[in-house]
Amino acid sequence: MRAPAFARLRLTETVALADLDGDGRTGFDDNCPQIANPDQLDSGGVATNTPDGIGDACQCGDVTGNGVVNGQDANAIKRHGLGQQPNPLFAVPGNCDVTGNGICNGQGANAVKRAALGDATPSFGQRCHNAIGAAVPPNL
Incomplete structure (x- = not known):
């Protein structure tokens, strides 16, 4: 019995993945594929300083930049939403x-508060401007 045609397909070309953000990293080697972060720094995640595979440059919820x-x-974020200035910890609006x-x-x-306390909430996610590649509005 002969294998179906789709099973006999041989790959003859390697497809290069695009570097969408211009940081010199492509595909799975880029922990922030939508925003340039050549250092690929990953200092932690939600309520942990253990790297989570998401780069600091696009870690949604991390507005302090750590x-x-x-x-x-x-x-x-609360201070920003209320318009309270100065707000020196609000360093990464994206x-x-x-x-x-x-x-x-x-x-x-x-x-963010609920997620940081370990309370899983469906409203928290990787939806920020830096993660999805959207321009950060000046009045965010």
Whole structure:
């Protein structure tokens, strides 16, 4: 019995993956495929400083820029949403919108706080501008 045609396919070309963000990393070697981060720094994740495979440059919820999503981030997002200035911890606005609603407000702050406390919430996710490759609006 002969194998079907699709099973006899031989790959003769290697397809190069695109470097969408221009940081010199492609495919699975790029931990932030939508925003340039040539250093590929991964300082942690949600409530942990253990690398999680998501680069610091696109770690949604990490607005302080330390690579870890924690209570400091929730506080900085809350202050930003309320317009409280100065807000020196609000360093990476492109990582703010964890809910995917396009804005940075109390809803995001609550989602970050709950996630940092270990409470799984469907509203928290990798939906921020830096993760999806969307331009960060100046009035975010």
